[in-house]
Amino acid sequence: MKILVPVKRVVDYNVKVRVKADQSGVELANVKMAMNPFDEIAIEEAVRMKEAGVASEVVAVSCGVAQCQETLRTAMAIGADRGILVSTDAELQPLAVAKLLKALCDKESPDLIILGKQAIDDDANQTGQMLAALMNLPQATFASKVTVAEGKVSVMREIDGGLETISMHMPAVITTDLRLNEPRYATLPNIMKAKKKPLETVTPDALGVDVAARLTTVKVLEPAGRSAGVMVADVAQLVDKLKNEAKVI
Amino acid sequence: MDAPMAREVMEYDVVVVGAGPAGLSSAIRLKQLADAAGRELSVCVVEKGSEVGAHILSGAVIEPRALNELLPDWKERGAPLNTPVTEDRFLLLSKHGARKLPTPPQMHNEGNYIVSLGNFCRWLGEQAEALGVEIYPGFAAAEVLFDDLGAVRGIATGDMGLNRDGTPGPNHERGIELHARQTVFSEGCRGSLSKAVMARFDLRHNADPQTYGLGIKELWEIDPAVHERGLTVHTVGWPLASDTYGGSFLYHLEDNLVSIGFVVGLDYSNPHLSPYEEFQRFKTHSEIRRYLEGGRRISYGARALSEGGFQSLPKLSFPGGVLVGDTAGFLNVPKIKGTHMAMKSGMEAADAIFDHLADVPDGSGEVTGYAERLRASWLWDELYQVRNIRPSFRWGLWGGIAYSAIDTYVLRGRAPWTLKNHADHTQLKPASACAPIDYPKPDGKLSFDRLSSVFISATNHAEEQPCHLQLKDSAAPIQINLATYNAPETRYCPAGVYELVEADDGPRMQINAQNCLHCKTCDIKDPTQNINWVTPEGGGGPNYPNM
Numbered sequence A: 001m002k003i004l005v006p007v008k009r010v011v012d013y014n015v016k017v018r019v020k021a022d023q024s025g026v027e028l029a030n031v032k033m034a035m036n037p038f039d040e041i042a043i044e045e046a047v048r049m050k051e052a053g054v055a056s057e058v059v060a061v062s063c064g065v066a067q068c069q070e071t072l073r074t075a076m077a078i079g080a081d082r083g084i085l086v087s088t089d090a091e092l093q094p095l096a097v098a099k100l101l102k103a104l105c106d107k108e109s110p111d112l113i114i115l116g117k118q119a120i121d122d123d124a125n126q127t128g129q130m131l132a133a134l135m136n137l138p139q140a141t142f143a144s145k146v147t148v149a150e151g152k153v154s155v156m157r158e159i160d161g162g163l164e165t166i167s168m169h170m171p172a173v174i175t176t177d178l179r180l181n182e183p184r185y186a187t188l189p190n191i192m193k194a195k196k197k198p199l200e201t202v203t204p205d206a207l208g209v210d211v212a213a214r215l216t217t218v219k220v221l222e223p224a225g226r227s228a229g230v231m232v233a234d235v236a237q238l239v240d241k242l243k244n245e246a247k248v249i
Numbered sequence B: 001m002d003a004p005m006a007r008e009v010m011e012y013d014v015v016v017v018g019a020g021p022a023g024l025s026s027a028i029r030l031k032q033l034a035d036a037a038g039r040e041l042s043v044c045v046v047e048k049g050s051e052v053g054a055h056i057l058s059g060a061v062i063e064p065r066a067l068n069e070l071l072p073d074w075k076e077r078g079a080p081l082n083t084p085v086t087e088d089r090f091l092l093l094s095k096h097g098a099r100k101l102p103t104p105p106q107m108h109n110e111g112n113y114i115v116s117l118g119n120f121c122r123w124l125g126e127q128a129e130a131l132g133v134e135i136y137p138g139f140a141a142a143e144v145l146f147d148d149l150g151a152v153r154g155i156a157t158g159d160m161g162l163n164r165d166g167t168p169g170p171n172h173e174r175g176i177e178l179h180a181r182q183t184v185f186s187e188g189c190r191g192s193l194s195k196a197v198m199a200r201f202d203l204r205h206n207a208d209p210q211t212y213g214l215g216i217k218e219l220w221e222i223d224p225a226v227h228e229r230g231l232t233v234h235t236v237g238w239p240l241a242s243d244t245y246g247g248s249f250l251y252h253l254e255d256n257l258v259s260i261g262f263v264v265g266l267d268y269s270n271p272h273l274s275p276y277e278e279f280q281r282f283k284t285h286s287e288i289r290r291y292l293e294g295g296r297r298i299s300y301g302a303r304a305l306s307e308g309g310f311q312s313l314p315k316l317s318f319p320g321g322v323l324v325g326d327t328a329g330f331l332n333v334p335k336i337k338g339t340h341m342a343m344k345s346g347m348e349a350a351d352a353i354f355d356h357l358a359d360v361p362d363g364s365g366e367v368t369g370y371a372e373r374l375r376a377s378w379l380w381d382e383l384y385q386v387r388n389i390r391p392s393f394r395w396g397l398w399g400g401i402a403y404s405a406i407d408t409y410v411l412r413g414r415a416p417w418t419l420k421n422h423a424d425h426t427q428l429k430p431a432s433a434c435a436p437i438d439y440p441k442p443d444g445k446l447s448f449d450r451l452s453s454v455f456i457s458a459t460n461h462a463e464e465q466p467c468h469l470q471l472k473d474s475a476a477p478i479q480i481n482l483a484t485y486n487a488p489e490t491r492y493c494p495a496g497v498y499e500l501v502e503a504d505d506g507p508r509m510q511i512n513a514q515n516c517l518h519c520k521t522c523d524i525k526d527p528t529q530n531i532n533w534v535t536p537e538g539g540g541g542p543n544y545p546n547m
């Protein structure tokens, strides 16, 4: 069984992002980048399935600038067997990424595609769902447990007020939630080994995909600062303020 | 606890500890020499920051002298030296005024560049990797390894995923042993492994104690109307009392950025002093605030720097390794520049190591050629000439300025004497003998509290891990530091790591290690040297962008 895991290079979660002075986006120059944490969970899950003998190959894919190779190396240090970079300097929106992934899946024919449920930079939460739709595959989003048995994959999902288990035929698309697993540390020897694993580069053109942006960013703003709190004298005043100032009741 | 699992071993010709300007220059020079001689040479660099540059904090105006020697075509290679210095101003501040002083010759910056040293190191790292150097960020060298004869044989990286009590957690990964024929210690000011090596080989035997300063820095994006790209401003005087060594720098970089920082000599004697608060109130001076008003603060950080100079240099080599850069103490204090010295020392070490590896079959033993080469280089003359300037400030600001003028203009660094240095941790007076200092409250526009500052340094440490600030005597913070010195660590730590909390049975010192900026001040200044800074889990610490 082959598993394909898309991984995205995003601003490291430790970095405090700063909106550019011209409000066109966030500052990325010399900012620490890292693998999207949900994708790390996806890679970890795939590698565990390989270690358990359920999967035979784990392929990591990243779409974007040349530095995404570092993200792929990290994926391979965690245990992916090889990497594919879809190399482009263009701004990629979820639909474009989903189309690129579809083109790669058509070539690679994976049995499972495990993605992060969302990327922590744009929080779009769309790529997995779009990919499943484009490929006409079953999908299970927000997975907190994944089990493969007898040609089927069952996924436990966290939903409001409980858990839901879905059983799907493969190939299928899964997106990971935070509690699926805790990714391992990439060790030095594994980072060294990852440098020697195969990494193939393709372009959107070669895959026949038009990645042109369909959405325009109008403006990016910092969240408004919190205004200072006020002390209320008694319950009556609190109710009055909630009603007439905050207008929440 | 069970005996720890055995560690995996990897062999290199040279292992470099720390990817700052010193370590990277060493690695680059080694590979250049090997390429030119057609010899195989494996060089590995470990860096505790999450990436190269993540822990680098500097001014920085750099003198390109060493860079010209290392990579003469640095411009073509796209080195991020984008802003030549166009003007130097030197000001003496009083509370309400500022007087222009003649700029001392060491502070003339024609031909120098204002840079982000972190970005410069990121670029140097790329140059090194292109030459085949293996760089591993996110891995701290936690332990020095010795062979049977007592020589250094490399380092071990720290374990990952330990619990708070030191037992292995669920994701535990044992560290790795990196064995080398020679190990280059380039950890920057007050390196934790360098400290162990100096003690082990008694390298400070004939040297004065090392002395230090604490530099605190912020990066601001300011109003383009008041930005003067290429301008450097240095100040002395207010807000520091004249018996305290220190001053500020303000460098106008590209993109309307300004690097502003304050350095306080760690030989200060008044335990009530807070370097952080001095910096915050300094920014409210009319001469400074006119640049910052209407701007926004982007980043914050702090780092100690070595100020002992020539007379505090330790022995530089020992069986199996060498000390290069700031951890050895190569910093020109009147110039406030250490980068060119760090690079030069790294390069000379590389040359000497390369020769040594060719001459000695197994490459073991001591590279004595390193110190010899340094003595014959410009670095040695430069450091010798300015050796009396920093120590002369023990006579206060005025005494220091007067002495420095004579030393520089009349004696020209050739005085037949050398002033002594004294260890910083011995200089604190009891709190009762010193006047408390009343610092103004932060206004949230120009001045800020420490926690909001640490927040923008993007500092993080894995929560579950042993505390990397180790106390030899757990009672000392209360019984000595609080009792005699009114808990100075709660003020000198620029990250608010040390916090006095009231417990039922009296006050207790709480250590918020996750906020630590790796500046090393507590390891230096603690009056009884009770605090030992050790490397936390690799990748932890600040994530400085553009610092």
Ligand SMILES: Cc1cc2nc3c(=O)[nH]c(=O)nc-3n(C[C@H](O)[C@H](O)[C@H](O)COP(=O)(O)OP(=O)(O)OC[C@H]3O[C@@H](n4cnc5c(N)ncnc54)[C@H](O)[C@@H]3O)c2cc1C
Residues within 6 Å of the ligand: B017, B018, B019, B020, B021, B022, B023, B046, B047, B048, B049, B053, B055, B056, B057, B058, B059, B060, B061, B062, B063, B117, B139, B140, B141, B142, B186, B187, B188, B189, B191, B192, B193, B214, B215, B216, B217, B261, B263, B302, B303, B304, B305, B324, B325, B326, B327, B330, B331, B336, B337, B338, B339, B340, B342, B535
């Ligand atoms: C506030 C301030 C302003 C300054 N201004 C200037 C200036 O304007 N011009 C100038 O030329 N110089 C300036 N300096 C001095 C200059 O920054 C230093 O001289 C220079 O950075 C020293 O280089 P280094 O390579 O020796 O050490 P560092 O730059 O400190 O680099 C050491 C590296 O080693 C890593 N490391 C340390 N220990 C370990 C370990 N155990 N395991 C793994 N990695 C480790 C660190 O994370 C770091 O990346 C300034 C310094 C400060 C603090």
Ligand code: SF4
Residues within 6 Å of the ligand: B469, B492, B493, B494, B495, B496, B497, B498, B515, B516, B517, B518, B519, B520, B521, B522, B523, B533
């Ligand atoms: S704990 Fe020590 S090393 Fe860390 S920031 Fe505070 S003074 Fe600096």
